[in-house]
Amino acid sequence: MQDLALRVAFLWHNHQPYYEIDGEFLLPWVRFHGIKDYRDLPMLFREYPKVKHIINIVPSLFLQIQQYIQHKKIDKVQKLSFIHADQLTAEEKQGILKQFFVCNEEHLIKPYPRYFELFQKSKNENAMMQFSVQDFRDLQLWYNLSWFGNFAKKESPVSELFSKGSNFSEEDKLICLEYQLKVMGQILPILTEMQNNGQIEVSTTPFYHPIIPLIINSDAAFEAKPDNPKLEQPFRFPQDADLQVKNARKFYEDIFGSFPIGLWPSEGSISNDSLKLFAGNQFQWAASDESILFASEKPKTGLEKYFPRKFNRNNNELTLFFRDHNLSDKIGFEYQKWKPQDAANDFIANLLNIRTAILNNYGENGIHAAIVPIIMDGENCWEYYSNNGENFLRELFSRLSETDEIETVRFCDILNDGSNNYLPEIDNIRAGSWINANFDIWIGTNTHLKAWEMLRNARTTFESNRQNLSPEITDEILNEILIAEGSDWFWWYAPYHQSENKQDFDILFRYHIKRIYELMNLQIPDEVNHPIIDSEEQKIHNNTANENSTMERSNQ
Secondary structure, X not given: OOOOOXXXXXXXXXXXXXXXXXXXXXXXXXXXXXXXXXXXXHHHHHOOOOOOEEEEEOHHHXXXXXXXXXXXXXXXXXXXXXXXXXXXXXXXXXXXXXXXXXXXXXXXXXXXXXXXXXXXXXXXXXXXXXXXXXXXXXXHHHHHHOOOOHHHHOOOOHHHHHHHOOOOOHHHHHHHHXXXXXXXXXXXXXXXXXXXXXXXXXXXXXXXXXXXXXXXXXXXXXXXXXXXXXXOOOOOOHHHHHHHHHHHHHHHHHHHOOOOOEEOOHHHXXXXXXXXXXXXXXXXXXXXXXXXXXXXXXXXXXXXXHOOEEEEEOOEEEEEEEEOHHHHHHHHHHHHHOOHHHHHHHHHHHHHHHHHHHHXXXXXXXXXXXXXXXXXXXXXXXXXXXXXXXXXXXXXXXXXXXXXXXXXXXXXXXXXXXXXXXXXXXXXXXXXXXOOOOOHHHHOOHHHHHHHHHHHHHXXXXXXXXXHOOHHHHHHHXXXXXXXXXXXXXXXXXXXXXXXXXXXXXXHXXXXXXXXXXXXXXXXXXXXXXXXXXXHHHHHHHHXXXXXXXXXXXXX
């Protein structure tokens, strides 16, 4: 490594909300991304030991992985897959035809002739009547099979199932479904091994992925958008935010045997109060987006985002890293359309240009202090890349392994090398998230306010009745509240986000609100029994979605 190498940190954020409803998972995305991404990505990292990474795990995701591999819960797709094809009811067949093609057509259906044949056949009128028993059995298997990552595709028995291709047996289905659990069971051991050998750092996020600034005080949204629609009464429960953070630390300790030192706040959402909370819970670093930095202090060169800041409250210090928005989004949203070698070349060229700019503006001392944080999803984008992004990642990691002008680091390396002792301080953070430096995605419309008011009403009702409840019931209700505070429910209430499973997120949110009242033996308010977006509103939402472009997330 040259003395003047540019330091770069890759953070891969693994995130799924908590999908449980009535004892099973409503949606299969934890399982499918578990077998496609959460094991494959670190296994690929291992082949390039010179390249370091941070992997951020959301506790609600890894809790579900544990529940899968311990056979405590299954998801509805899994349940439909286990049923013998010759015993499927009309309702079950309808459910299979609706859900078992929900994936990227170009990369997860078309490459497999039998799966693509079934996909085309499903578009026929009266498809359910035209599908034979063997058609349904093959579809049950292909939907599960197509999600396996590239490493599993080379492993027995998965490779044999791909070779067989069609005319699957009921035994084939069981083999496939059982191997999925084996793959998922290897995720945490791989992460533990790689963290112990120093190639990765594992960070975390508040437990159920809430937007912490809004949980502390929903009025934080007005710092960025003073004219946003306003709740009649703000949602203001800082004790819940603290519990989401403390529970995440405890969960991490239970699975890794030590406390995490860093976190990626849900959606990069930060505020002064949230940073104070993180520091008070002994976190040593947190990260957000460059747009938050530039909303908080006026840039001079635009290169300031590459210099971490120190945030200090009540003698609790937190080092803040700021995501390079352009380069992170190139991986997340653009390079999927490029040839892998061209994308890797472009990425490296951008880093070398940043290195030159820092040297020109700040000299050698600037290079020693700077770091380029690249922060993105660890799962969603790869469904849109050919070959699950492997070709691009191999090109990129090969180039990074060979160059002396770029050094990949973990955030914990920065804390340990002493360079953070001389960081500039930042006294005030303008509240916002990584998306447009505001919270509009989660609290920017009247539809969002309906959800927040429903949550606030349930939360205040619990607080009023808390003294009459047993400790066991209190804990159970609090858990339902923490789940309902997760960001994903509110994300999908945004009009510009559309998905085949959009209504499922509304069902999940209202299910946990219902459980709060049920556990208190109180009547469920009528509004909780009805979708938050009614049919007329949905038409408006669909029109808005067609008229506006925004940052897209996959269905999962």
